Amino acid sequence: xxxxxxxxxxxxxxxxxxxxxxxxxxxxxxxxxxxxxxxxxxxxxxxxxxxxxxxxxxxxxxxxxxxxxxxxxxxxxxxxxxxxxxxxxxxxxxxxxxxxxxxxxxxxxxxxxxxxxxxxxxxxxxxxxxxxxxxxxxxxxxxxxxxxxxxxxxxxxxxxxxxxxxxxxxxxxxxxxxxxxxxxxxxxxxxxxxxxxxxxxxxxxxxxxxxxxxxxxxxxxxxxxxxxxxxxxxxxxxxxxxxxxxxxxxxxxxxxxxxxxxxxxxxxxxxxxxxxxxxxxxxxxxxxxxxxxxxxxxxxxxxxxxxxxxxxxxxxxxxxxxxxxxxxxxxxxxxxxxxxxxxxxxxxxxxxxxxxxxxxxxxxxxxxxxxxxxxxxxxxxxxxxxxxxxxxxxxxxxxxxxxxxxxxxxxxxxxxxxxxxxxxxxxxxxxxxxxxxxxxxxxxxxxxxxxxxxxxxxxxxxxxxxxxxxxxxxxxxxxxxxxxxxxxxxxxxxxxxxxxxxxxxxxxxxxxxxxxxxxxxxxxxxxxxxxxxxxxxxxxxxxxxxxxxxxxxxxxxxxxxxxxxxxxxxxxxxxxxxxxxxxxxxxxxxxxxxxxxxxxxxxxxxxxxxxxxxxxxxxxxxxxxxxxxxxxxxxxxxxxxxxxxxxxxxxxxxxxxxxxxxxxxxxxxxxxxxxxxxxxxxxxxxxxxxxxxxxxxxxxxxxxxxxxxx
Amino acid sequence: xxxxxxxxxxxxxxxxxxxxxxxxxxxxxxxxxxxxxxxxxxxxxxxxxxxxxxxxxxxxxxxxxxxxxxxx
Numbered sequence: 001x002x003x004x005x006x007x008x009x010x011x012x013x014x015x016x017x018x019x020x021x022x023x024x025x026x027x028x029x030x031x032x033x034x035x036x037x038x039x040x041x042x043x044x045x046x047x048x049x050x051x052x053x054x055x056x057x058x059x060x061x062x063x064x065x066x067x068x069x070x071x072x073x074x075x076x077x078x079x080x081x082x083x084x085x086x087x088x089x090x091x092x093x094x095x096x097x098x099x100x101x102x103x104x105x106x107x108x109x110x111x112x113x114x115x116x117x118x119x120x121x122x123x124x125x126x127x128x129x130x131x132x133x134x135x136x137x138x139x140x141x142x143x144x145x146x147x148x149x150x151x152x153x154x155x156x157x158x159x160x161x162x163x164x165x166x167x168x169x170x171x172x173x174x175x176x177x178x179x180x181x182x183x184x185x186x187x188x189x190x191x192x193x194x195x196x197x198x199x200x201x202x203x204x205x206x207x208x209x210x211x212x213x214x215x216x217x218x219x220x221x222x223x224x225x226x227x228x229x230x231x232x233x234x235x236x237x238x239x240x241x242x243x244x245x246x247x248x249x250x251x252x253x254x255x256x257x258x259x260x261x262x263x264x265x266x267x268x269x270x271x272x273x274x275x276x277x278x279x280x281x282x283x284x285x286x287x288x289x290x291x292x293x294x295x296x297x298x299x300x301x302x303x304x305x306x307x308x309x310x311x312x313x314x315x316x317x318x319x320x321x322x323x324x325x326x327x328x329x330x331x332x333x334x335x336x337x338x339x340x341x342x343x344x345x346x347x348x349x350x351x352x353x354x355x356x357x358x359x360x361x362x363x364x365x366x367x368x369x370x371x372x373x374x375x376x377x378x379x380x381x382x383x384x385x386x387x388x389x390x391x392x393x394x395x396x397x398x399x400x401x402x403x404x405x406x407x408x409x410x411x412x413x414x415x416x417x418x419x420x421x422x423x424x425x426x427x428x429x430x431x432x433x434x435x436x437x438x439x440x441x442x443x444x445x446x447x448x449x450x451x452x453x454x455x456x457x458x459x460x461x462x463x464x465x466x467x468x469x470x471x472x473x474x475x476x477x478x479x480x481x482x483x484x485x486x487x488x489x490x491x492x493x494x495x496x497x498x499x500x501x502x503x504x505x506x507x508x509x510x511x512x513x514x515x516x517x518x519x520x521x522x523x524x525x526x527x528x529x530x531x532x533x534x535x536x537x538x539x540x541x542x543x544x545x546x547x548x549x550x551x552x553x554x555x556x557x558x559x560x561x562x563x564x565x566x567x568x569x570x571x572x573x574x575x576x577x578x579x580x581x582x583x584x585x586x587x588x589x590x591x592x593x594x595x596x597x598x599x600x601x602x603x604x605x606x607x608x609x610x611x612x613x614x615x616x617x618x619x620x621x622x623x624x625x626x627x628x629x630x631x632x633x634x635x636x637x638x639x640x641x642x643x644x645x646x647x648x649x650x651x652x653x654x655x656x657x658x659x660x661x662x663x664x665x666x667x668x669x670x671x672x673x674x675x676x677x678x679x680x681x682x683x684x685x686x687x688x689x690x691x692x693x694x695x696x697x698x699x700x701x702x703x704x705x706x707x708x709x710x
Numbered sequence: 711x712x713x714x715x716x717x718x719x720x721x722x723x724x725x726x727x728x729x730x731x732x733x734x735x736x737x738x739x740x741x742x743x744x745x746x747x748x749x750x751x752x753x754x755x756x757x758x759x760x761x762x763x764x765x766x767x768x769x770x771x772x773x774x775x776x777x778x779x780x781x782x
Contacts, residue, residue, distance in 0.1 A: 083764075153760075235754070241746055486745065
């Protein structure tokens with residue numbers, strides 16, 4: 001058979017490895033700053049760009065898209081060429097993929113820290129960055145599918161199935177969740193509102209975990225674990241079954257993020273059912289990974305690579321057991337809005353994604369630089385620091401979650417809430433937050449050891465950008481099924497068909513979840529008293545969104561006695577029909593604000609209180625960890641943009657009267673003047689168009705429409 | 711998309727159609743499970759081992775530091 005000479009593109013792998021290392025340091029460091037801010041609010045530095053609400057999205061985006069994203073590309077670009085015995089389809093596409101992705105990351109960091117955010121978790125980036133992501137992602141997919149088409153290997157190996165599913169899954173999720181109407185270069189509103197936005201967002205949020213943090217890493221596991229262990233994967237049959245089951249089921253489970261919330265029962269039941277089912281295919285992957293090491297456990301003792309991989313697969317197993325359990329309504333009642341979710345995602349992030357990335361890098365860098373790892377001892381030290389760091393991070397947070405939940409629902413013998421002041425439940429868990437920062441520090445120190453170790457390894461070795469090799473040409477590939485060939489085996493040599501089937505498998509769940517919520521009107525009953533936001537309230541809401549208030553404050557009172565006693569009437573689906581985007585939140589580091597505007601209600605505070613709270617939170621709430629927002633009083637709302645915001649809202653179906661955009665600024669100033677006059681009575685002088693007035697107007701709107709107190 | 715909306719707005723009992731999805735999944739799952747389990751073991755073994763049919767040499771994990779110390 002004719003042997004063809006060709007060259008592997010190692011340069012692109014090196015570029016992505018270096019980016020993984022650099023962004024890993026940045027992402028973990030920003031996470032540590034966020035952890036310090038929660039334990040000691042002084043770390044907010046009273047600086048606009050460094051408040052927790054802005055830093056936290058930078059941390060999540062940096063870890064998910066910068067650190068993990070670059071690790072995925074590094075792992076895929078190396079293994080794809082080896083598995084298909086060909087160079088990547090196009091060097092130009094590879095370079096566009098690399099530089100485009102880095103540009104996206106830098107744009108994301110700059111805009112988020114500057115306060116430009118869409119307010120949807122893990123999808124906070126503005127519309128033009130979303131377009132860049134879509135373009136770069138298509139380039140990645142084009143390059144990958146092109147490489148499969150020009151391959152020299154007849155069948156595509158299991159790892160590549162996961163890469164294909166990743167490409168399709170992320171493309172679908174990102175496009176559907178990013179439909180937004182731009183108002184300016186740095187401001188847009190999502191097309192969906194309220195409960196519909198929530199369903200789409202958590203379908204995306206849940207499946208970003210699936211198709212960005214799980215499926216590509218399963219692909220990497222299928223390649224790098226057998227390679228590092230020198231043994232084939234445990235079961236090929238299991239890999240088929242758990243692949244198709246996992247990509248089919250994952251897409252259905254999103255609503256488990258919205259249990260006991262303003263969502264139809266059928267959607268909640270759907271989320272729970274499929275989340276429990278997810279346990280089986282997830283553990284199929286874990287079992288296939290762990291059993292690959294049967295008979296090779298002696299190698300684990302000596303190899304940091306394998307140690308990291310074992311911890312990764314174990315953490316994957318733990319997370320994917322915990323996830324379905326957290327989807328049970330009685331467990332979710334505790335875990336949702338508490339630190340349980342934060343602990344859960346960090347077991348997955350630090351253990352599964354971090355562990356597999358570290359293992360992969362310790363294996364890949366010596367191989368590419370044709371040398372030995374500089375120090376196995378340092379790598380082992382990193383392993384122990386990372387593992388201990390993860391535990392010291394997560395265990396206090398589980399403790400914090402249970403403690404705080406018990407305090408939220410504790411009643412005195414007289415039948416009143418035992419801890420009516422929410423702040424008491426926060427100060428109680430601050431020691432756990434301090435431990436979390438210690439865990440994060442250990443994890444960062446471990447990572448810095450990796451950086452040193454890998455750079456020393458690179459320095460000692462020699463790197464070839466284009467590595468010469470040869471392989472037989474692929475000939476006589478029958479399009480029809482050959483005699484004795486199974487259907488799946490046929491599919492494995494038809495990458496385009498494989499991609500089509502994968503798309504169908506994962507699209508069904510998404511369609512079932514989203515289409516009825518968006519189109520069936522009975523799913524979102526309207527409430528006649530709920531009115532659109534006034535221009536001032538809308539501007540205040542935009543500030544609330546851009547500052548990332550939703551990362552600490554929910555706007556969703558669940559139908560529990562201990563929530564309605566604390567906050568007021570439970571939330572109704574019809575209250576949110578004008579909310580572009582929804583702001584239900586996922587964690588209550590501060591109290592729920594859904595009833596902050598109910599005069600005489602438990603959550604109502606007057607304008608002067610809010611003003612003082614923003615100026616210096618601890619002056620009205622001693623011991624609080626809320627950052628200060630002193631610039632709210634000095635900065636004003638951009639009135640030039642207000643009319644276009646009203647027009648955008650009209651386009652999205654908000655019933656402002658025809659031509660209202662022309663009167664909006666006048667109304668805004670009038671309402672602002674009333675609040676400024678009220679503040680004047682407390683000897684506070686502010687402009688009627690200042691940001692603090694707008695935010696107060698917005699907070700006083702929350703829950704007002706369904707209130708019967710006035 | 712308006713067409714989809716028109717169709718779905720009045721579909722009674724839309725809430726139960728995820729049961730249909732569940733049934734579709736279970737039927738496909740059973741078929742794939744049956745066909746996969748029927749596959750000959752020898753074929754599965756050769757597919758698994760195909761990962762190692764490349765030009766890479768699997769090396770041991772000793773580091774340069776370890777080698778240095780053993781040379782001393």
